[in-house]
Amino acid sequence: MKLEEEIKQEKFKSEHHKLMINLLFTSSWLHRLQLSVLRPYDLTPPQYNILRILRGAKGELLSLGEITNRMIDRSSNTSRLIDKLVIKKWVSRKTCSNDRRQSEIGITTEGLQVLGQLDGPIDSITEQFLFLSVKETKEVNQFLDQLRNQNLNQTI
Amino acid sequence: MKLEEEIKQEKFKSEHHKLMINLLFTSSWLHRLQLSVLRPYDLTPPQYNILRILRGAKGELLSLGEITNRMIDRSSNTSRLIDKLVIKKWVSRKTCSNDRRQSEIGITTEGLQVLGQLDGPIDSITEQFLFLSVKETKEVNQFLDQLRNQNLNQTI
DNA sequence: CTACATTAATTGTATATACATATATTTGCT
DNA sequence: AGCAAATATATGTATATACAATTAATGTAG
Numbered sequence: 001m002k003l004e005e006e007i008k009q010e011k012f013k014s015e016h017h018k019l020m021i022n023l024l025f026t027s028s029w030l031h032r033l034q035l036s037v038l039r040p041y042d043l044t045p046p047q048y049n050i051l052r053i054l055r056g057a058k059g060e061l062l063s064l065g066e067i068t069n070r071m072i073d074r075s076s077n078t079s080r081l082i083d084k085l086v087i088k089k090w091v092s093r094k095t096c097s098n099d100r101r102q103s104e105i106g107i108t109t110e111g112l113q114v115l116g117q118l119d120g121p122i123d124s125i126t127e128q129f130l131f132l133s134v135k136e137t138k139e140v141n142q143f144l145d146q147l148r149n150q151n152l153n154q155t156i
Numbered sequence: 157m158k159l160e161e162e163i164k165q166e167k168f169k170s171e172h173h174k175l176m177i178n179l180l181f182t183s184s185w186l187h188r189l190q191l192s193v194l195r196p197y198d199l200t201p202p203q204y205n206i207l208r209i210l211r212g213a214k215g216e217l218l219s220l221g222e223i224t225n226r227m228i229d230r231s232s233n234t235s236r237l238i239d240k241l242v243i244k245k246w247v248s249r250k251t252c253s254n255d256r257r258q259s260e261i262g263i264t265t266e267g268l269q270v271l272g273q274l275d276g277p278i279d280s281i282t283e284q285f286l287f288l289s290v291k292e293t294k295e296v297n298q299f300l301d302q303l304r305n306q307n308l309n310q311t312i
Numbered sequence: 313c314t315a316c317a318t319t320a321a322t323t324g325t326a327t328a329t330a331c332a333t334a335t336a337t338t339t340g341c342t
Numbered sequence: 343a344g345c346a347a348a349t350a351t352a353t354g355t356a357t358a359t360a361c362a363a364t365t366a367a368t369g370t371a372g
Binding site for chain 1 (some may be wrong): 157158159162163164165169170171172173174175176177178179182183184185186187188190208212219225226227228229230281282284285286287288290292293294295296297299300301302303304305306
Binding site for chain 4 (some may be wrong): 080
């Protein structure tokens with residue numbers, strides 16, 4: 001369905017305005033898709049994001065701040081998210097000995113196993129994007145990167 | 157900054173995978189932009205969305221379900237959001253006399269006033285999109301509409 | 313070396329979503 | 343009419359974000 005039908009709005013003020021709403025709407029849809037894949041594994045999207053970041057670090061331990069910097073949603077409350085992952089034993093956290101304000105966070109073997117099981121299902125979400133050519137995909141990526149670099153966003 | 161720099165990830169598995177992350181990341185950025193504009197008016201994005209829907213109805217009263225259908229975020233808990241807007245006196249709600257299960261919800265004069273004050277600031281967010289040509293904007297819109305209509309999403 | 317600012321992380325509280333369940337009303341079947 | 347199914351909304355509880363404030367450790371200026 002076109003966005004107009006989805007949200008029952010006959011027309012938008014401009015094509016640009018529609019694009020803004022479309023981005024938010026589509027991302028909400030994508031978020032629900034993620035949820036449905038992660039739910040059987042007792043993971044939420046931000047928790048999954050953290051596990052992916054830690055796996056990507058290839059054994060290197062990361063501080064909480066470093067994880068936050070790498071997250072898709074910057075406003076995540078990483079501290080409490082890590083708490084929950086530690087309880088599930090998918091993540092380890094200990095105080096950094098050099099700087100005792102920091103913590104050293106890593107993914108456990110169990111955490112890696114859960115991620116492994118999820119790789120397939122998550123890839124199948126990515127496959128939804130394959131109807132776009134690589135060239136088109138690059139163009140949309142470039143557009144999004146540019147969008148975030150207009151004047152106004154300096155203030156955010 | 158390119159997404160790679162934003163989330164400190166050197167490279168993505170594919171351009172399509174980057175696009176998926178980019179959509180989520182950019183929408184989160186857009187969300188924070190909205191928050192910063194709405195905050196001085198004591199509104200949140202979903203509450204603002206509801207006011208916009210009611211203004212768009214041009215005086216027609218809408219049921220709670222109808223509002224939900226028109227929202228950007230379908231999983232919003234409209235019932236409790238309306239509660240808060242009623243408390244602020246920006247929205248009115250009464251039981252529908254024909255079908256007492258439904259409610260008839262409308263925007264108040266005060267609600268319209270708040271919206272009026274916000275039109276400028278919100279438009280300035282939309283202006284961030286103007287660096288794209290109308291043709292390109294249409295293409296991205298079409299892409300997003302198509303994306304949501306691949307096989308998998310039937311299940312969601 | 314002490315006092316003050318800075319930094320890293322945690323915590324408190326309000327708002328919102330996710331999902332299941334409950335309540336009230338209406339519809340439809342016999 | 344009587345009763346089950348369907349519909350519209352509300353509520354309970356867990357998770358997460360938003361923003362402010364706090365705590366603990368470190369850095370630094372004098």
